[in-house]
Amino acid sequence: MRPREVVIRVRPRTAGLSRRIWRAILRHPEIRIRVTVTSALVALILSTTLCIVLLTMVRQHAVSDAVREIAREGGRTARAISVGTLKERISAPDDHLQQVVDVNGRVLAATPAMEGRPPVRFPPPPSNDDRRDGRSCEVDAPGGDCFLIVEYRVGSGRDAVFVYSLTPAPGLLPHPLTAALLILGVPLITGLVGYATWAAASRALRPVDEIRRELDEITATDLERRVPQPSRRDEVGLLAESINATLDRLEKAVARQRGFVTDVSHELRSPLAALRMELELALSAPDDTAPQETMQAILDNTDRLTAVVDDLLALARLEADRNFEREPVDLTELTDQEVLTRPRRTQVTVLSEGSVTVRGGRNELARLLRNLIDNADRHAAREVTVVVRPEPPATAVVEVIDDGNGIPPEHRERVFERFTRLAQGRHRDAGGTGLGLAISRDIAEAHRGTLVLTDRPDGQPGARFVLRLPQ
Known part of the structure; x- marks a missing residue:
């Protein structure tokens, strides 16, 4: 039976640790900390890379100078060999080493530090x-383990001799002071970039903190307050502008809702009383x-309550979902149906040259036409x-045109407000709920149309409601 081979994979801990640290930084709740740490890490990587490049360039420059x-x-x-003035002891600076070797490997001359040493092999x-330049670590010479070598050949054939000039190869940090300054620059640059990023992010986010604090203090009973708007029209300024516009709409909606609740309470109080x-x-x-008689009176008040509740439900459905x-x-067929469905106190005439078709909700458009015709019938x-x-x-x-008293131009928009009844027509509008025209305009706008009240085209007294719908 062959033993089963087991392969164990070991993941480096440093890689997993760095990933966990980076993931924790990215998940930190404060933006300024994430931005600061990210910019500091980028600065650290870039400055370290720049430091390595500069140190490499400094070392290459030192090597070039030495060569x-x-x-x-x-x-x-x-x-000196060419003119015949070469001596056995070559005078040269202490850090320069030289040997002159013939083709047989015999040392003919050398600097004091290279006397008595084996010939250079290159x-x-x-x-x-x-001439040949190079680097070798197999040279028996004082001052280092590896050396830069420049080799000259003088003469040719069996008479040729070779001049070797050596110097210890520069280390990784040939200029300690320069290297120290470059290495110290890495944390200095990283710290400066981190501090500058923190300061810039704090300054940029200061208006956001003010906006947040102001929003935390705004309640449903304090909607007239607004968030501070920075003077700069940057992203934060546009955000503050949008928030204030939203608060404006919210304040109007809440005021409208409160007024609506008050009006509903008032309208329901009368039939309930x-x-x-x-x-x-x-x-x-x-x-x-x-x-x-008592049952009939109760039934009439119940019908009025039902009408108000139905209109309220219609308004709620329109506001909740217009899709x-x-x-x-x-529209011609629908108008005929609405005229013939219910008895009227006046004569209602429908004029049309044929079918006029639109795309919309049948029940909603029927309610719109019914409200307009009922309103005209009460006032005609x-x-x-x-x-x-x-x-x-x-x-x-x-x-929809009636021959009633009409409505003054300054009051024509008011009739589309909820629970609005003008004084001059209050006795004629006793059967209405005060919501019909408001619902009609909402239905028209839900169909991307308009509903307005204008004068009669013939100049006679009365009201003229004009509904326009896209086909």
């Missing part, structure tokens, strides 16, 4: 040149109360005219 210097000294010795220059009164009278004096199902609707003296016609380029127009 140039020993090449000059070796050139002097080579010229490949000869190429045949088309008399009438119901209570009828019931109390029936209970206090049952013999003096006609059951038929109702849409289909092709013939004798007749109501409904005109359905197309209008170029692609608009359907419905005009």
Whole structure:
């Protein structure tokens, strides 16, 4: 039975640790800390890379200077050989080492530090040149383990001699002071970049902190307050502007909701009070109360309550969701149905040259037309005219015209407000809820249309509601 081989993979701990640290930094809740740490790490990497590049350049420069210097000294010795003035002891600076060796490997001359040492072993220059530069760690010479070598060849054939100039190879840090300054610059640059980033991020985020504190203090009963808006139109300034605009809309919506709740309470109080009164009278004096009349009064008040609740539900549905199902609707046919469905106190005439079709919600458009016709029927003296016609380029127009007293221009927008009843028509509008025209305009706007109140085209007294819907 062969033993099973087990392979164990060991992940380096440093890599996992660095990933966990970086992940923790990125998940830190404060933006300024994440930005500061990220910029400091980037600065550390870049400054370290720059330091390594500069140290490499400094070392290369030191190597070039050393090679140039020993090449000059070796050139002097080579010229001395050429003119025949070479001595066995070569005079040169203490850190320059030289040997002159013939083709048989015999040392002919040397500097004092190289006397008595084995000949330098180094490949000869190429045949088309008399000089070779290089580096070797296999030289028996004082001052170091590895040496820079410049080799000259003087003469040719069996008479050729080789001049070797050596100097210890510079270490990784040839200039300690320069290297120390460059290395110390890495944490200095990293710290400066981190501090500058922290200061800039704190300054940039200071308006955000003020906005947050102001928003924390704003409540539903204190909506008139606004967040501070910076003078600079940067991203934070635009954010503050958007927040203030949102607070404006929220304040208007809350004010509208409060007014709506107040109006609803007022509108529901009247039929509820009438119901209570009828019931109390029936209970206090049952013999003096006609059951038929009492039940009829209760039924009338119940119908009014039902109408108000239905209109409120319609408004709530329109505000909650305007993405109702849409289909092709013939406005001429729908108008005829609404006119014929319910009895009217006045004569209602529908004028149309044919079908006018729009795309929308059938139930919603039926309610819109019903509200307009009912409103005109309550305020008209004798007749109501409904005109359905197309209008170029692609608009359907419905005009509902009555011959009543009309509405002054300064009050024409008020009739579309919720629970609004003008004084001059209050006695005629007793059967309404005060929500019909508001619902009609909301339905028109939900269909990307308009509903306005204007004068009659013939100049006669009365009101003219004009509905425009895109086809």
